[in-house]
Amino acid sequence: MVRDEEDINIYEIETNDKIDKKKKILIILIIIALILIIIVGKNIVTIIKGNKQCEIYEKQVAKILEEEQKKKDEEERKRQEKLPKLTEVGMQNIEKIYKSETKRAFLTFDDGPTDITPRILDILKQENIKATFFVLGSNVKKKPELVKRMYDEGHFIANHGYSHVYSNIYSSPQAVLDEFNSCNEEVKKAIRRK
Numbered sequence: 001m002v003r004d005e006e007d008i009n010i011y012e013i014e015t016n017d018k019i020d021k022k023k024k025i026l027i028i029l030i031i032i033a034l035i036l037i038i039i040v041g042k043n044i045v046t047i048i049k050g051n052k053q054c055e056i057y058e059k060q061v062a063k064i065l066e067e068e069q070k071k072k073d074e075e076e077r078k079r080q081e082k083l084p085k086l087t088e089v090g091m092q093n094i095e096k097i098y099k100s101e102t103k104r105a106f107l108t109f110d111d112g113p114t115d116i117t118p119r120i121l122d123i124l125k126q127e128n129i130k131a132t133f134f135v136l137g138s139n140v141k142k143k144p145e146l147v148k149r150m151y152d153e154g155h156f157i158a159n160h161g162y163s164h165v166y167s168n169i170y171s172s173p174q175a176v177l178d179e180f181n182s183c184n185e186e187v188k189k190a191i192r193r194k
């Protein structure tokens with residue numbers, strides 16, 4: 001009888017040990033789960049914060065771009081305002097350009113800009129006359145500030161190719177296009193200067 005009781009006690013102690021072990025494992029699992037929840041939670045918070053910051057930056061950038069565009073539009077409007085407007089008489093003159101009794105000359109300058117271009121621009125400004133400049137891309141690259149001045153002062157800028165080397169220009173149809181496009185690119189760069 002005593003032996004049996006001892007057996008039961010041992011069994012109970014063993015069972016209690018097993019329960020303790022299970023509890024320990026459960027507690028450890030809960031702790032691990034909590035740690036994981038904290039880590040994941042923190043990451044989620046960081047991502048949300050990051051997204052919000054991103055949105056704020058995007059809005060700021062959009063605002064800056066919008067303001068820059070407004071400034072550019074305003075500058076262009078002011079530039080246009082300074083240019084002579086085509087009047088009704090002007091329109092009629094253009095329509096009758098080859099039949100008109102009135103004698104008129106159109107000033108055009110080829111191959112520029114060169115060292116004498118500033119002098120020409122000064123005189124045109126003094127006389128309040130607009131001219132057409134057939135510019136060479138290779139020269140625009142050398143003196144972009146003069147092309148910018150032509151543009152700002154309301155003159156017409158026309159494409160006269162890039163190199164002026166006929167043997168190159170007329171070597172193929174593609175070469176002609178390349179000359180035209182290269183000159184265009186240089187003019188664009190020049191008139192976008194500040």
Ligand SMILES: [Zn+2]
Binds near residue numbers: 110111160164
């Ligand atoms: Zn020429």
